[in-house]
Structures are given as structure tokens and as C-alpha cells.
Amino acid sequence: MSWFLRRFSRKLAVGFCALVCLAMASTDLLLNRVLRRHMMEELSANLLAQAGLAAAPLDAGTFARRSPLLAERAAALGKAASCRLTLIGADGTVLADSSLPDERVPSLENHRDRPEVRATLARGKGVSIRRSSTVGEDELYAAVRVDGAGGPAGVVRLALPLTQVEKRIGRIRRSLAAVTLGLLPAALLASLWLSRSLSRPLEDIRATAERLASGDFSARVRDLPSDEHRQLALTLNEMASRIQENLGRLERLEKMRKDFVANVSHELRTPLSAVKAYAETLASGGPEDPRGRAEFTREIEKNADRMARLVDDLLALSEIESGGRPPAKEPVSLMRVAAEAAAALKPLAERKRIALRVEPFPDMPELSVDRSQVKQVLTNLLDNAVKHTPEAGTVRVWAAVEPGHAAVFVQDTGCGIPAEHLPRIFERFYRVDKSRSREMGGTGLGLAIVKHIVEAHGGTVAAECPPGQGSTFRFTLPLPS
Ligand SMILES: Nc1ncnc2c1ncn2[C@@H]1O[C@H](COP(=O)(O)OP(=O)(O)O)[C@@H](O)[C@H]1O
Ligand SMILES: [Mg+2]
Numbered sequence: 001m002s003w004f005l006r007r008f009s010r011k012l013a014v015g016f017c018a019l020v021c022l023a024m025a026s027t028d029l030l031l032n033r034v035l036r037r038h039m040m041e042e043l044s045a046n047l048l049a050q051a052g053l054a055a056a057p058l059d060a061g062t063f064a065r066r067s068p069l070l071a072e073r074a075a076a077l078g079k080a081a082s083c084r085l086t087l088i089g090a091d092g093t094v095l096a097d098s099s100l101p102d103e104r105v106p107s108l109e110n111h112r113d114r115p116e117v118r119a120t121l122a123r124g125k126g127v128s129i130r131r132s133s134t135v136g137e138d139e140l141y142a143a144v145r146v147d148g149a150g151g152p153a154g155v156v157r158l159a160l161p162l163t164q165v166e167k168r169i170g171r172i173r174r175s176l177a178a179v180t181l182g183l184l185p186a187a188l189l190a191s192l193w194l195s196r197s198l199s200r201p202l203e204d205i206r207a208t209a210e211r212l213a214s215g216d217f218s219a220r221v222r223d224l225p226s227d228e229h230r231q232l233a234l235t236l237n238e239m240a241s242r243i244q245e246n247l248g249r250l251e252r253l254e255k256m257r258k259d260f261v262a263n264v265s266h267e268l269r270t271p272l273s274a275v276k277a278y279a280e281t282l283a284s285g286g287p288e289d290p291r292g293r294a295e296f297t298r299e300i301e302k303n304a305d306r307m308a309r310l311v312d313d314l315l316a317l318s319e320i321e322s323g324g325r326p327p328a329k330e331p332v333s334l335m336r337v338a339a340e341a342a343a344a345l346k347p348l349a350e351r352k353r354i355a356l357r358v359e360p361f362p363d364m365p366e367l368s369v370d371r372s373q374v375k376q377v378l379t380n381l382l383d384n385a386v387k388h389t390p391e392a393g394t395v396r397v398w399a400a401v402e403p404g405h406a407a408v409f410v411q412d413t414g415c416g417i418p419a420e421h422l423p424r425i426f427e428r429f430y431r432v433d434k435s436r437s438r439e440m441g442g443t444g445l446g447l448a449i450v451k452h453i454v455e456a457h458g459g460t461v462a463a464e465c466p467p468g469q470g471s472t473f474r475f476t477l478p479l480p481s
Contacts, residue, residue: 008202009195016191017184024180028173035172039165040140044127047142047158050081051125055156060148063087066095071102081158084135088117088143088155095154099135108134116141120155129162138162201225205233208240217244263429267310267443271303278303306441313445316376317428320452327370327456334406334477335361337371338397341378345386352391356382359398367406368480373453380446381410381473387440389414389470405459405476412472416465425463426451450475 054077062070070087078085078098085098092112094105111117119126120143132139143157204221211219217240221233278296287293319325338358349356367374378397385395393413400407417425417432424430429444431437437444454461454475461475 008199009192012195012198013188013191016187020180020183020187024176024183028176031169031172031176036165036169039168040129043140043160043165044142047083047140047160048125048127048144050083051142051144051156051158054081054085054158055144055146058087058146058154058156060146060150060153063089063095063146063148063154066102066105068102071096071105074098077156078158084139084159084161086111086157086159088157090121090152090154092117097134114141116143116157117155119143120145120157121152132159135159135161140165201227201229201233205229205236208233208236212236212240212243217247260428264310264314267429268307270438271306271310274303275300275307306438306443309441310443310445313443313449317445317449317452320373320449320456327373327453329368330371331366331480332369332371332374333366334364334374334399334408337375338378338399338408341375341382342397344379345382348383349386349395352386352389352393354386354389354392355394356386357394357396359396361399363401364399364406365401365480367477369457369477370453373456374477377450377453377475378408378410380450381475384442384446385410385412385414385471385473387442388412393470401479402476405478407474407476410473411470413470416467416469416471417463419465422463422465426461 062073074085074087074096075098086094087096088111089095092110094108094111096102097105097108100108112121114128115130116126116128119128124145126141126143128141129138130141131137139159139161141157141159143155145155146153201223204223204225208219208221220237220240224230224233278300281287282293282296286296335358338361342356342358346356382395382397389395389412395410395412397408397410399409421430421432425432426447428448430447431442431444434444451461454477458478459476461473463471463473465471
């Protein structure tokens with residue numbers, strides 16, 4: 001049994017026992033008060049009735065004087081009523097008493113002033129509870145009057161020792177105590193059973209929470225309780241799943257970050273060591289001829305440019321990724337932006353005799369987008385298209401209004417992208433042919449930037465490359481609402 005269960009059941013057991021004791025104590029209190037009063041009332045009524053019965057055969061003559069016969073009669077009547085019987089004359093003189101030998105009767109004090117006798121002489125019957133001076137015990141007295149022709153003749157009085165009442169109550173209280181003692185183990189057992197059945201689901205929940213707290217996020221509450229603790233268990237499980245998911249995501253992010261840093265340093269190292277090598281050679285005399293020296297200088301410049309481009313792209317990417325610069329939306333003519341991007345690439349295209357065509361965008365409304373970001377997207381896509389298209393090829397840009405968005409297409413007649421690479425080309429630094437990309441001044445970040453910008457605008461981007469037919473990049477932008 002766990003610490004938790006022990007504590008829980010201990011509390012419950014204490015509570016149960018306290019409850020039993022409290023119930024019994026209050027029953028006892030009630031018995032003492034109510035039962036005692038009730039019993040007294042009933043006994044008084046009984047005793048009074050018995051006194052009436054005992055008095056029935058008696059007449060005024062009975063009370064004329066004390067006699068051995070009267071003493072005998074009193075004894076017999078007392079025996080029949082199984083209590084003490086006293087015959088008292090109308091003046092209070094005791095004539096006979098069933099509990100005393102006849103010769104002691106004359107020495108008894110006059111009973112005129114006994115409360116029950118006085119009441120009986122006055123009203124025909126009387127009851128009192130008091131200590132008997134004759135027998136020295138607390139007694140219940142009940143008396144009835146016997147009347148003769150000339151008025152009250154005498155009193156028949158019965159007395160019942162209260163010790164009997166006490167004995168009866170004592171018996172009941174003792175059995176109550178016995179029941180209480182018997183109930184305590186039952187209460188303990190019941191509390192144990194209850195605490196087990198109540199705390200089993202809680203125990204599972206607690207153990208799970210403890211495992212979660214100690215970092216084991218695979219912990220789940222397996223036996224879902226069917227009671228009010230169910231919601232708690234479900235919440236705990238859900239929380240655990242969420243933590244686990246987030247941890248997984250965090251781990252993946254951390255790995256991506258590490259890969260990214262490794263990639264960046266790798267990308268920077270190549271041009272840096274090239275610059276260093278050329279600079280060292282130049283410093284230590286280098287090639288004699290000025291053309292060779294100019295060549296070295298150009299190489300240094302080329303590599304420095306490459307590093308600058310890399311840094312530029314990294315900055316652009318991190319700016320968009322971190323959400324540091326959300327798209328600054330303004331009304332933009334897609335056609336005009338495409339024309340501008342194409343114009344910047346014109347020299348390169350002309351050098352390769354590539355036809356770079358921006359075709360009319362029929363019915364295209366002005367879009368609410370970030371102008372410079374959209375221009376960046378088009379520039380990156382056109383740059384790729386021109387670079388990957390051999391001499392005398394064609395690069396086309398067009399756009400169409402589609403349901404819910406504007407779709408922009410950049411198509412070339414270049415080498416295309418093998419299907420197995422297609423899903424990854426939008427990743428940072430991912431290139432189909434690394435050295436060829438570097439050769440052409442690429443950083444491997446162009447498409448990652450494209451994807452980020454398009455998605456920041458709520459659009460999507462994808463590439464399609466049917467074998468032997470070049471590539472078509474398509475991205476969407478939301479239409480103005
Ligand atoms: N139009 C295209 N035709 C063929 N391959 C392409 C085209 N556009 C992109 N790619 C491939 O996708 C890779 C990633 O492109 P990008 O992110 O712009 O990097 P970079 O241009 O710096 O190499 C390129 O290296 C190339 O392999
Ligand atoms: Mg590129």
C-alpha cells in the first residue's frame with residue numbers, strides 16, 4: 001500500500017470510528033434522558049394500575065385497625081404485585097407493610113405528609129419518586145384511595161425500587177456499548193474497503209503525476225476511472241501528451257538549429273578560406289604578371305560577394321522567420337512587380353540568349369501584399385529559372401485569377417528537378433547539385449526565402465517538373481477581399 005493510500009485510509013478510518021462513537025454516544029444520551037423519562041411514566045402508570053387492582057377487593061373495614069390478618073393480606077397482595085405494598089389509614093398511620101414484619105409497623109412514622117399519600121388523600125391517587133425513609137432506597141410510589149361511606153378510609157400504596165429501573169437502563173446501555181465495540185472493527189473494515197475503492201483511481205492518477213513530475217512524459221493513467229475522477233485522469237493524460245509533443249517539437253527545432261549553424265559555418269568557410277589563400281599568395285609576392293594578380297583580386301572579390309550574398313539571404317530569412325517584419329501590405333500590381341524583377345535579370349538572360357517573357361496577366365486585380373517581398377519571390381524564382389536554363393531557352397512568367405487566390409507561374413525550359421529532390425528543395429541549403437549551385441553564385445537559401453514569404457502571405461508554393469520539360473514553379477497570393 002502506498003504512502004498516499006495509507007494516509008487516505010487512516011483519515012477515513014478515524015472519521016468512520018469517530019462517526020460510530022458519536023452516533024452511539026448520542027444514542028446513549030438520548031436513552032438516558034428520553035428513555036428514562038418514558039420508562040418512569042410507563043412504570044408510574046403501571047404501578048398506579050396495580051395499586052388500583054390491589055385496592056379493588058378492599059373496603060373501609062380493612063382500614064379499621066392493625067391486625068395480623070391485615071399484615072398477612074398486605075404480604076399476599078404485595079407478593080401478587082411483586083413489589084412493596086403499604087396500607088395506610090386515612091389519618092396517615094401505617095397499618096401494614098409487606099416488606100416489614102408486623103411488629104415493626106407500629107414504630108413507623110405517620111405517613112400523612114408523604115407526597116403521594118397527601119395527594120392520594122386529596123385527589124384519589126398519587127405518584128412520587130423519592131428516597132424511602134423506611135427501606136432507605138430511591139423508590140417509585142403509586143397510591144390509590146379506598147373510600148368508605150363516611151369519606152376516605154385509607155390508602156393502598158405500592159413502591160418499586162428505582163434500582164430496578166436503573167438496572168434495566170444499565171442493561172440497555174451495556175448492550176449499546178457492546179454494539180459500539182462490535183461496530184468499531186466493522187467501521188475500520190468498511191473504511192479500509194472504501195478508501196481502497198476510492199483511492200485506487202486516485203492512486204493511479206497520483207503515480208502518473210509523479211512520473212510526469214520526474215520527467216517521464218510517456219506516463220499515462222491506464223485504468224481510466226469511471227467516476228468523478230475520470231475528468232482529472234483525462235486532463236492529466238492530455239497534458240502529458242501535449243508536453244510530450246512539445247518536447248518532440250522542441251527537439252526537432254533544436255536539431256534544425258544545430259544543422260543550420262553547421263550549414264552556415266560550412267557555407268562561410270569555403271569562400272573565407274579561398275579569400276585567405278588568395279590574399280596570402282598576393283601578400284607573399286604572388287604571380288608576377290599583372291593579369292595573374294588581377295585574376296587573384298577578382299577571385300577575392302567573387303568570394304567576398306558570395307559571403308555578402310549569404311549574409312544578406314540569412315538576414316532576410318531570419319527576419320521573415322522570426323516574424324520580425326510582418327508583410328507590409330499595400331496595393332500592388334503583380335504585373336509591374338514581375339516586370340521589374342525580370343528587368344533585373346535581363347542582362348544575365350541576354351548573355352545566355354534566353355527569352356525572358358512576362359506575359360499579360362488578364363483580369364488580375366491589384367493585390368494587397370508586401371511589394372518588396374513579392375518582388376523578392378519573383379526575383380529568386382526567375383534567377384533560378386535563368387540559371388538552370390541552357391543557352392537559347394525560354395523563361396516565362398504569367399499569372400491567373402483562380403478561385404480564392406491569384407496564382408503566379410514561373411516556367412523554364414531548363415534541366416528540371418528530379419522527382420526525388422522535389423520535396424526538399426524548399427529547405428534551407430538544400431541543393432540538387434551543390435557545387436553547380438555555388439558555381440552559379442547560389443546560397444541554397446533562395447527557395448527557403450520564397451516559401452517563407454509566400455506562407456507569411458497565406459499562400460502556398462510548389463514546383464512541378466515533368467521529365468524533359470524544364471520546371472514550373474507556382475505560388476499563390478490571396479486576392480483582395
Ligand atoms: N528552375 C530550376 N530548375 C532546376 N533546378 C532548380 C530550379 N530552381 C531551383 N532548383 C534547384 O533547387 C535548389 C535550391 O534553390 P535555391 O534555394 O534557390 O538555392 P540556390 O539557387 O542558391 O542553389 C537549387 O540548388 C537547384 O538545385
Ligand atoms: Mg536560387
